[in-house]
Amino acid sequence: MFNTHTWKKVGVTAAALAATAVPALASEADIRIPDIRSVLFFGGSLNGMQVMLAGLVVCALGVAYGWLQYIQTRNLPVHAAMGAVSNIIWETCKTYLFQQGKFLTGLWVLIACCMVYYFGVLSHMTLVQVVAILLASILGILGSYGVAWFGIRINTVANSRAAFSALRGNPLATLGIPLKSGMSVGLLLVAIELFFMICILAFLPMDLAGPCFIGFAIGESLGASALRICGGIFTKIADIGADLMKIVFNLPEDDPRNPGVIADCTGDNAGDSVGPTADGFETYGVTGVALIAFLALALASTPALCAVLIVWLFAMRILMVVTSLASYLINEANSKLLYGGSKDFNLEQPLTNLVWITSAVSIGVTYAASYALLANHEACHPDLWWGLSTIISLGTLAGALIPEFTKVFTSTESRHVKEVVTSSRQGGASLNILSGLVAGNFSAFWTGLCILALMFGAYHFSQNEALQAMMPEAFRFAAPIFAFGLVAFGFLGMGPVTIAVDSFGPVTDNAQSVYELSQIEAKPGIAAEIERDFGFKPDFENAKYQLEKGDGAGNTFKATAKPVLIGTAVVGATTMVFGIIMMLKALYPDTIEKLSLVHPEAIMGLLMGGAVIYWFTGASTQAVVTGAYRAVVYIKDNMKLDAATAATEASKEVVRICTQYAQRGMVNIFIVIFCFSLSLAFFDPFFFIGYLIGMAFFGLFQAIFMANAGGAWDNAKKIVEVELKMKNTPLHAATVVGDTVGDPFKDTSSVSLNPVIKFTTLFGLLAVEIAVKMPPGLKHAIGGAIFVIGLVFVYRSFYSMRIPVNEKDGEVVEHQMQKS
Numbered sequence: 001m002f003n004t005h006t007w008k009k010v011g012v013t014a015a016a017l018a019a020t021a022v023p024a025l026a027s028e029a030d031i032r033i034p035d036i037r038s039v040l041f042f043g044g045s046l047n048g049m050q051v052m053l054a055g056l057v058v059c060a061l062g063v064a065y066g067w068l069q070y071i072q073t074r075n076l077p078v079h080a081a082m083g084a085v086s087n088i089i090w091e092t093c094k095t096y097l098f099q100q101g102k103f104l105t106g107l108w109v110l111i112a113c114c115m116v117y118y119f120g121v122l123s124h125m126t127l128v129q130v131v132a133i134l135l136a137s138i139l140g141i142l143g144s145y146g147v148a149w150f151g152i153r154i155n156t157v158a159n160s161r162a163a164f165s166a167l168r169g170n171p172l173a174t175l176g177i178p179l180k181s182g183m184s185v186g187l188l189l190v191a192i193e194l195f196f197m198i199c200i201l202a203f204l205p206m207d208l209a210g211p212c213f214i215g216f217a218i219g220e221s222l223g224a225s226a227l228r229i230c231g232g233i234f235t236k237i238a239d240i241g242a243d244l245m246k247i248v249f250n251l252p253e254d255d256p257r258n259p260g261v262i263a264d265c266t267g268d269n270a271g272d273s274v275g276p277t278a279d280g281f282e283t284y285g286v287t288g289v290a291l292i293a294f295l296a297l298a299l300a301s302t303p304a305l306c307a308v309l310i311v312w313l314f315a316m317r318i319l320m321v322v323t324s325l326a327s328y329l330i331n332e333a334n335s336k337l338l339y340g341g342s343k344d345f346n347l348e349q350p351l352t353n354l355v356w357i358t359s360a361v362s363i364g365v366t367y368a369a370s371y372a373l374l375a376n377h378e379a380c381h382p383d384l385w386w387g388l389s390t391i392i393s394l395g396t397l398a399g400a401l402i403p404e405f406t407k408v409f410t411s412t413e414s415r416h417v418k419e420v421v422t423s424s425r426q427g428g429a430s431l432n433i434l435s436g437l438v439a440g441n442f443s444a445f446w447t448g449l450c451i452l453a454l455m456f457g458a459y460h461f462s463q464n465e466a467l468q469a470m471m472p473e474a475f476r477f478a479a480p481i482f483a484f485g486l487v488a489f490g491f492l493g494m495g496p497v498t499i500a501v502d503s504f505g506p507v508t509d510n511a512q513s514v515y516e517l518s519q520i521e522a523k524p525g526i527a528a529e530i531e532r533d534f535g536f537k538p539d540f541e542n543a544k545y546q547l548e549k550g551d552g553a554g555n556t557f558k559a560t561a562k563p564v565l566i567g568t569a570v571v572g573a574t575t576m577v578f579g580i581i582m583m584l585k586a587l588y589p590d591t592i593e594k595l596s597l598v599h600p601e602a603i604m605g606l607l608m609g610g611a612v613i614y615w616f617t618g619a620s621t622q623a624v625v626t627g628a629y630r631a632v633v634y635i636k637d638n639m640k641l642d643a644a645t646a647a648t649e650a651s652k653e654v655v656r657i658c659t660q661y662a663q664r665g666m667v668n669i670f671i672v673i674f675c676f677s678l679s680l681a682f683f684d685p686f687f688f689i690g691y692l693i694g695m696a697f698f699g700l701f702q703a704i705f706m707a708n709a710g711g712a713w714d715n716a717k718k719i720v721e722v723e724l725k726m727k728n729t730p731l732h733a734a735t736v737v738g739d740t741v742g743d744p745f746k747d748t749s750s751v752s753l754n755p756v757i758k759f760t761t762l763f764g765l766l767a768v769e770i771a772v773k774m775p776p777g778l779k780h781a782i783g784g785a786i787f788v789i790g791l792v793f794v795y796r797s798f799y800s801m802r803i804p805v806n807e808k809d810g811e812v813v814e815h816q817m818q819k820s
Helices: 002-020 048-074 080-122 127-168 171-203 206-248 260-298 303-339 348-374 384-410 415-462 465-470 473-491 495-518 526-534 540-587 600-638 648-683 685-723 730-771 776-799 807-819
Strands: none
Touching: 048 127, 048 171, 048 303, 080 127, 080 206, 080 260, 080 495, 080 648, 080 730, 127 171, 127 206, 127 260, 127 495, 127 540, 171 206, 171 260, 171 303, 171 348, 171 495, 171 540, 206 260, 206 600, 206 648, 206 730, 260 303, 260 473, 260 495, 260 540, 260 600, 260 648, 260 730, 303 348, 303 495, 348 384, 348 495, 348 540, 384 415, 384 465, 384 473, 384 540, 384 685, 415 465, 415 473, 415 540, 415 685, 415 730, 465 473, 473 540, 495 540, 540 685, 540 730, 600 648, 600 685, 600 730, 600 776, 648 685, 648 730, 648 776, 685 730
C-alpha cells in the first residue's frame, strides 16, 4: 500500500510536467557525436572505427578471462561442509537480488516517464529514437545489475575455497583466491561497460548516440544508487544485529547458534559486493559519458578534433583492461618470489604492490599511447599529447596515493587505529568512539588536501597553450573543467585493480564466517578425512589466525577504494555540470556572471546541497538503526543456546527484516532525491547549479570522514581479536560497540553518496532543461508542489522509520524507572 501510493503521487507529478512544458532549444538531445570513421591515425593506416572494433575484441577477451577465473575458482578443492555453507549464503543472496530486481523495475518506470516526456515531448524525437534511448537506459540498469549478480556469485564460490585453503598453512595461496575472484569481477565489469559504450558509439546513428549515452548513464546510475543504498542498509542491519549478540550472549565470532550470522554473510555480499560492483560499473560509465558529452558540446565547431579526442578516450579505456591484467600477472609472479615460502607476512603488502605496479604501468602506457595517437595528428596541437597524458596521470597517481592516505587512518598498522585500541583500554566504548571520530576528521583533511593538490595540478596544465588552443574562444573558461574530468578519468585508469582490491574484502570476511559456520573442527575424524581426500594435514589453529588476518587486510582495502570512488563523483560532477552551463549560456548571456559568489542564488544553492547531504546521512543511518533494532529484538527472542545451529526459519526471518527496512529506507531516500532534483531546478537554474556543487563538496568530506572513521573502528576491533587475542573481554566489548557505530558510517551512508551525487547531476541535466522553458508562474507552482512532496518524505524518513515503542518496550522503561 505504501509503495503503490508513493508511485502514484510522484507519477501524477511527472504527468503534470508533461502536460505543461513547452519545447526547449538547446538540450542533451542535441548532442551530436562526430563521425569517428573519418578519423585516421598512423598515416591513414588505422581509422577510428577500427580502434573501436579492436576494443570490442579486447572487451571480449576481458570477459572471457573474467569467466575463466570464475571457472578456475569454482574448481578449487573445498570440503563439503564449507561448500554447503557458501551455497546457503548464495541461495539467500539470490533471493535478495531477485527482490532488488523487482524494486529496480518500479524505479525505472518512474524515471522512464520523465525521459519519455523530455526526449519525446520536449525534444520532439521520433518514437523509434525515444525507444532506443529507453533501451539504452535499460541496458545501463541491466549492466549494473548483471555485474553485481556475477560479483556476488563468484564471491560466494571463493569464500569457501579460501576458508578451506587456509587449512593448508600457505597464506599466499589463500590470499590469492579472493584476489583472483576480485580481479575476475574487475575485468568483467570494465570490459562489459566498455563493450556497451563502444557499441553505442560505433553502431548507432551519430544524432542518436549522444542521447543514448545520456540514457545509458542515467540507467546505470539509477541501478547503482538503488543497489548501493539498499545493500548498504541491509548489510549493516545484519552486521549490527549479529555483532551485538556477541556482547549480549558472550558468543564467539560467527557462532552458528546466532540467527543473525547467515543474514550477516548475505549482507557482506549485498553491501560489500553488489553495491561496490554496481557502483564501479556506474562510475566508469558516467565518467566516460560526462567527458564525451563535454567534447561533443564544447568542440561542436571543430568536429575533426572532437572525433580524435573521443577515439583517444576510448583507446585509453581499452588499454585500461590490458594494463590492469598485465600488472596483476606481474604482481602475482612478484608475490610468489617474495612470499611464496613464508608462513606469515603482512597480507596488505601484496595488495599495495599491485596498486602501485598498476599505477606505474598505466601512467607509462598513457604517455606512450597518447604520443602514438596524438603527437603527429594534423587535428591536434603538437604538445597536446603530453598535456592530456599528464592530467590523466595525475588522476592515476591519485588512485595510488589516496589508498596510502586512507591506510594511514584505517590499517591495522596505523597509529590512529592503535590509538583507538589504547583509548578503549580504560575509556571503554566512549573513548573508542571519540578516537574513531578523530581519525575520520583528520583523514578528511589530509585526503581532501591530496585531491586539492591533484586538481590544482590539473588546473595548472589546463592553462598550457595546447589545451587552450583546443578550446573554442567562447569556451576557454571551460579548459579547467575538462581537466578535472580527465583527473576523474585518470582515477579510474587502473579500474579493474581498484575493483579487485575492493572485492577482496567481502570474500575474506565471508571466508572467516564460512569456516566457523561449517563447524569443521568439531567433525569426528576430520583431520584424517582431509588428509585422505585432499592430501594434506590441516592446521586448524593457524587457519583461523590467517583468515582473521585476511579479514583485517580486506577491511583496509575496502576502505581504500571508497575515497577513490567518491573522488570521481565529485571531480566528475564538475564536468557534468558544464552541460547545464552550456545550455544556460545559450539562453542567458550573463550565465557565467550569475554563477559568481556575489550572486545569492549560487550561495543559497551551496547551502541547500550541504543540507541534503546531512539529511541523507541521517535518513540512511536511521533505516539501519530501526532495522537493526528489529533484528536484535527478534534474535534475542529466538536465540537457542542449547542448539548446535540456529533454526533455518529464524535465519530467514532476519534476512526478511533486513530486506524490508532496506527497501523502506530506499523508497524514502529515492523520492526525496528525485523530487529535490526536479523542484530545485524549477526554482532557479543557478540555484540548482550551486546545489549540485554543494552536494558534491559537502558529500566529499562527509563521505571520507565517515568511511575512514568506520574503517578505524573496524580494524581496532580486529587488532583486539587477532593481535591481542582478547575476545570476550571488556576491551573487546568496547571495540565491538565502536565497530557497530562505524558500520553505517563506512558501509551505508558514505559509500552511497557517490551514486547519489552522480544520479542527481545526471538527472539534473534533464531537469534544468525541462524547467528553463516553462512559464515562471507555472514552473514555480509545480516546483513548489514537488518540493513539498520531497519534504513529506524527508519527514517520513525519520518519523515513519522510528523504533516503535510497543508494550514490551514500555514494560522495560517502567521497570528501569522504578529501579531508579
